[in-house]
Every structure is written in C-alpha cells, then in structure tokens.
Amino acid sequence: MAVENAALKPTLLDLYRTMTRIRTFEETAHKEFLKGKMPGFLHLYSGQEAIAAGVMSVLQPDDYISSHHRGHGHLIAKGADTGRMFAELFGRVDGFCRGKGGSMHIADSSLNILGANGVVGACVHIGTGAAFACKHKHRGRVSVIFLGDAATNRGTFHEALNLAAIWDLPAVYVVENNLYGVANCQRDYMKVEVAGRAAGYGFPGVTVDGNDVAAVxxxxGQAVARARAGQGPTLLDCRTWRHWGHFIGDAAAYRDPEEHKAWLKRDPLILAADLLRSEKWATQADLDRIQAEAEEEMLAALDFGKNSPLPGKEELYTHVYTG
Ligand SMILES: Cc1ncc(C[n+]2csc(CCOP(=O)(O)OP(=O)(O)O)c2C)c(N)n1
Ligand SMILES: [Mg+2]
Incomplete structure (x- = not known):
C-alpha cells in the first residue's frame, strides 16, 4: 500500500471505518437473505469496499454519483441511512423507494445519489447526463459513475464516453473491475484492458489497485481535481475481486479456487488494518471498537428496516409512474 506521509493517518482510520460499515451491512444482509424473508436478489459488494470508500472520500456532499446492481457500498459511503436501506431491502414503507425499488434501485436525491440500477450500464448515461448538468448548471460539481467491467461492453457506454470527451464533461468513470460478468471470465468477453478503453475517446484511463484504499x-483525487478544473473526464480501472458469487445463491464454482484464495489474502480491510497497525496509527483494540460499532449500527438498522410497515394496497400505483 502506498503511504506518502503521516497525514494519511486520520484519513485511513476513517476509510477503514467506512469499509467496515459496508462489510458489516453486507454480512448482515447476507445472513438475513438466507432466512428466506427478503424478496428479490442481493449482489454483495464485499471485497470491493476500498473503491467506494476511497472515491467517496474525495467528493463534496453535493457531487453526484450513479451506481449499479452491486451498489450498497456506494450508498453507505455517500452517507445513506442504513436503516432506510434495510427497509428498502425488505420492501417496507420507510425504504428509500417506499419499498418498491429493492436492493438494486436505492436512490437518495437529498445526497445527490442518482440511484443504483438493475439495468447493466444504465448508470453510465444517467451519470453522464448529470455531468452535463454540472458543466452547464451546477459549476464546480462533478459526477462519478460506478460501473462493472462487463458493463463497459454496452453500446451506450461508448456513446456516453464519447460525448463526455468531446464536451470535456466533469465525469469520473470508476470501473469496478472484478474480472467477471455473472459467470463469465473477462478474457472471454474483452480483448483489451479496461483502462485502454479511454484512449479510444481521448482522455486518461488509469489502472488502480482497487483493493488498496489509499491508492484509490x-x-x-486526481481524477476529481481534473474534472473540477474543467479538464474533462477520467476512467479509473480499479482491479478488485468480489468475495461471493454474482448474487447470493451463486456458488461461483466457475472461478479458480487458488485465484480466489490469493485474492482473499488481499482483502481491502486486511490490507488497511495491517497498515494501520504497522504504522502504529491504530491498535487492534481501536479496530475491534470500529467493528463493534458497525455491528451495533447494523443490528439497529436491521431492526428498523424489518419493523417498518409494508405498503398498503392503496399504494399499489403511487410513486410508480410519473406523467
Ligand atoms: C442491460 C442488461 N443486460 C443484462 C443484464 C443481466 N446482468 C445482470 S449483472 C450482469 C453482469 C454485470 O457484470 P459487471 O458489469 O462486470 O458487474 P459485476 O456484477 O461484476 O459487479 C448481467 C449481464 C442486466 N441486468 N441488464
Ligand atoms: Mg464484473
């Protein structure tokens, strides 16, 4: 892990806390899902926490983000209330979409979270549109778009990146490159490196160790500064690994067990904890306390979510269509 100076100390501890909160949310959701009472699908973010935590740590509260089907980590890192997130996962009225969106469609306009999205790649054009609005209406703000590596194969991805390039939009495309799209290995669906895509449009593509929160x-920070200065978009190719299958219920038997084991040793939480301890920026007791606080928060959030009422029949057609 790259450490320039001790100024990272308070930041790294904060980043560790954010990553721990995300991991604990996911572990709590995983356990609950297996009880069979939670509707829909869950795509866990475990293993990719350094990307959400690292990117969000350089944003201003009014910057925009758009996210994908594996979006819980982005929402938590941007400040979404975990109780309301659990309520949404359980289809309850206190959820961000009054229970009608579920895990893949959580949005919070008060935090400029334009939404997770179950349509692969949809976040790219939504977020590029927000970048257009930033340039013309909300000067100084940036739009950060989180997407998966397989989503870079969508036609709309290429159209959006071309527009972002020619208009010098303040957009940052953060590709969470976990090397798989559902059960398919990246070598079977791409012949180029993800970072190399950006060269086709004329802006920088940077490869990043996506499990190293300081590197992210x-x-x-550099990509966002470039965007804010009016110099146009950047694509970050963040190399990472999802700890679980594509969704809960997928055993991921298509992955090489040795490769999986090697990636687990590079768990972003382990890397950050090792650095915090070796630099003596935190003791194991400090880290344990952060874990205990996260568990306490998620138990209370789960309790809130599960006990929120289900929407009544009279709500069947409200907040669904606009016209
Ligand atoms: C337009 C569209 N096509 C296909 C799907 C089915 N689908 C859901 S997730 C996924 C793979 C996404 O892979 P990637 O973008 O790498 O994200 P990851 O799941 O690895 O985080 C696919 C094909 C979909 N939801 N939307
Ligand atoms: Mg992927």
Whole structure:
C-alpha cells in the first residue's frame, strides 16, 4: 500500500471505518437473505469496499454519483441511512423507494445519489447526463459513475464516453473491475484492458489497485481535481475481486479456487488494518471498537428496516409512474 506521509493517518482510520460499515451491512444482509424473508436478489459488494470508500472520500456532499446492481457500498459511503436501506431491502414503507425499488434501485436525491440500477450500464448515461448538468448548471460539481467491467461492453457506454470527451464533461468513470460478468471470465468477453478503453475517446484511463484504499483515494483525487478544473473526464480501472458469487445463491464454482484464495489474502480491510497497525496509527483494540460499532449500527438498522410497515394496497400505483 502506498503511504506518502503521516497525514494519511486520520484519513485511513476513517476509510477503514467506512469499509467496515459496508462489510458489516453486507454480512448482515447476507445472513438475513438466507432466512428466506427478503424478496428479490442481493449482489454483495464485499471485497470491493476500498473503491467506494476511497472515491467517496474525495467528493463534496453535493457531487453526484450513479451506481449499479452491486451498489450498497456506494450508498453507505455517500452517507445513506442504513436503516432506510434495510427497509428498502425488505420492501417496507420507510425504504428509500417506499419499498418498491429493492436492493438494486436505492436512490437518495437529498445526497445527490442518482440511484443504483438493475439495468447493466444504465448508470453510465444517467451519470453522464448529470455531468452535463454540472458543466452547464451546477459549476464546480462533478459526477462519478460506478460501473462493472462487463458493463463497459454496452453500446451506450461508448456513446456516453464519447460525448463526455468531446464536451470535456466533469465525469469520473470508476470501473469496478472484478474480472467477471455473472459467470463469465473477462478474457472471454474483452480483448483489451479496461483502462485502454479511454484512449479510444481521448482522455486518461488509469489502472488502480482497487483493493488498496489509499491508492484509490489518490487516483480518485486526481481524477476529481481534473474534472473540477474543467479538464474533462477520467476512467479509473480499479482491479478488485468480489468475495461471493454474482448474487447470493451463486456458488461461483466457475472461478479458480487458488485465484480466489490469493485474492482473499488481499482483502481491502486486511490490507488497511495491517497498515494501520504497522504504522502504529491504530491498535487492534481501536479496530475491534470500529467493528463493534458497525455491528451495533447494523443490528439497529436491521431492526428498523424489518419493523417498518409494508405498503398498503392503496399504494399499489403511487410513486410508480410519473406523467
Ligand atoms: C442491460 C442488461 N443486460 C443484462 C443484464 C443481466 N446482468 C445482470 S449483472 C450482469 C453482469 C454485470 O457484470 P459487471 O458489469 O462486470 O458487474 P459485476 O456484477 O461484476 O459487479 C448481467 C449481464 C442486466 N441486468 N441488464
Ligand atoms: Mg464484473
């Protein structure tokens, strides 16, 4: 992990806390899902926490983000209330979409979270549109778009990146490159490196160790500064690994067990904890306390979510269509 100076100390501890909160949310959701009472699908973010935590740590509260089907980590890192997130996962009225969106469609306009999205790649054009609005209406703000590596194969991805390039939009495309799209390995659906895509449009594509939260923060800081200065978009190719299958219920038997084991040793939480301890920026007791606080928060959030009422029949057609 790249450490420039001790100024990282308070930041790294904060980043560790954010990553721990995300991991604990996902572990709590995983356990609950297996009880069979939670509707829909869950795509866990575990293993990719350094990307959400690192990128969000360089944003201003009014910057925009758009996210994908594996979006819980982005929402938590941007400040979404975990109780309301659990309520949404359980289809309850206190959820961000009054229970009608579920895990893949959580949005919070008060935090400029334009939404997770179950349509692969949809976040790219939504977020590029927000970047257009930033350029013409909300000067100084940036739009950060989180997407998966397989989503870079969508036609709309290429159209959006071309527009972002020619208009010098303040957009940062953060590709969470976990090397798989559902059960397919990247070598079977792409012949180029993800970072190399950006060259086709004329803006920088940067490869980042997506499990090293300090490296993500550094690269995101540069990309966001470039966007705010009116110099146009950047694509970050963040190399990472999802700890679980594509969704809960997928055993991921298509992955090489040795490769999986090697990636688990590079768990972003382990890397950050090792650095915090070795630099003596935190003791194991400090880290344990952060874990205990996260568990306490998620138990209370789960309790809130599960006990929120289901929407009544009279709500069947409200908040669904606009016209
Ligand atoms: C337009 C569209 N096509 C296909 C799907 C089915 N689908 C859901 S996730 C997924 C793979 C996405 O892979 P990637 O973008 O790498 O994200 P990851 O799941 O690895 O985080 C696919 C094909 C979909 N939801 N939307
Ligand atoms: Mg992927």
């Amino acid at each position: 923060r550094e690269a995101a």
